[in-house]
Each structure stands twice: as structure tokens, then as C-alpha cells.
Amino acid sequence: MKKLLILLPLTLMALTGCNSNKVDNKVSDTPKETVTLSKENFSTYVACNSSVTFNNTSNDYANYFTYFIGADYCKFVNCTVTYGYAYMANEYTGTGETVPLTLSGDGQANPYHVRINTTAGYYRFVVVAASGTVEVYR
Numbered sequence: 001m002k003k004l005l006i007l008l009p010l011t012l013m014a015l016t017g018c019n020s021n022k023v024d025n026k027v028s029d030t031p032k033e034t035v036t037l038s039k040e041n042f043s044t045y046v047a048c049n050s051s052v053t054f055n056n057t058s059n060d061y062a063n064y065f066t067y068f069i070g071a072d073y074c075k076f077v078n079c080t081v082t083y084g085y086a087y088m089a090n091e092y093t094g095t096g097e098t099v100p101l102t103l104s105g106d107g108q109a110n111p112y113h114v115r116i117n118t119t120a121g122y123y124r125f126v127v128v129a130a131s132g133t134v135e136v137y138r
Contacts, residue, residue, distance in 0.1 A: 027137050027138055028138065031075070031135035031136055032136055032137060033135075034133060034134070034135050034136070035133070035136065036131075036132075036133060036134075037076070037079050037130045037131060037134050038129075038131070039127055039128065039129050039130050041130075044071075045070065045074055045105065046068050046069065046070055046071065046081070046101070046105050046130075047068070047069045047071075048066055048067070048068060048069075048125055048127075049066065049069065050064060050065065050066040050067075050125050051065050052064050052122075061113065061114070061116070062113075062114055062116050062123070063111050063112070063113050064085060064111065064112040064114070064123060065109070065111050065112075066108070066109040066125050067106075067107070067108050067109070068081065068099075068101060068105065068106055068108070068109070069106055070101065070102070070105015070106055071105060071136075072138075073136065073138035074104075074105060074135065074136050074137065075103060075104075075134070075135040075137065076101050076102065076103055076104065076132060076133075077132060077134075077135065078131075078132045078133065079101040079131065079133070079134065080098050080100050080101065080130065080131055081101060081129075081130045082095075082096040082097065082098045082099075082127070082128040082129040083096050083109055083125060083127055083128055084126050085112045085123040085124065085126065086123065086126050087121060087122075087123055088121045088122060092128065094128075095128075096126075096128035096129070097109070101132070105134075109125075
């Protein structure tokens, strides 16, 4: 028991010494970088999460839902994304719909309701254009 009492303080000191490399987690008050959002760099700053639901009775209609999630430590100023849905590997040829992103880069695309044959194909989400300014703080 005495050995355990002696080892306990030594163990605690050893554990506190493990985190001696302090990481500076401070976020800057001014942006470290300012970037113009575009179709080409959109996926660097915004993630797109999509899901699909099928009609319960016949499975010949699908509803696609897509949400945008902005990168941490970024501020999105007057940002918009124009998007559409393309059938499988086909090129998207429409003009798309435009949705504004929040200051944190979040947003929601309008649901896409389409008649499909579930055994023959799918639709994919396509970013047609993006605009605005992204301020990166870290």
C-alpha cells in the first residue's frame, strides 16, 4: 500500500509532463487569407452532404436532399452556390438554382423530386458556379 501511495504522485507528475508541447489554438481576429469562392475551389471550403429517399409505394420517384456545411474558422461573405442534378455520368446542361450560404457557410439546396427507375440509374449533385468571399481565420 505504501508503494502505491509513493507511485501515485510520480505517475501524476509524469502524466502532466506529457502535454508539455502546448499548441496555440487561438483564432486570429483578422483573416489570414481572403479567397474568392468559385466552382473550382468550392469543395475546399464547403462540404456537400446528399441523401435520397424513395417513394414508399412504388419506388419510381426519388427525392434528393443536399446540405452545405462551411469549413471551420471561415467566414463566408455574400456567398452563393448555383447547382443542379445530372443523370449518372452525363454532363449537367441546365442553368441551375442559386442558394445563398450563411455567414458560417451552411445552406440547403431545394429538394430535387424526380421520376427514376431505381434499377437503372441515379442522379448526382453538380456545382455549376459559386461566388462570394471566404475569409480564413486559421
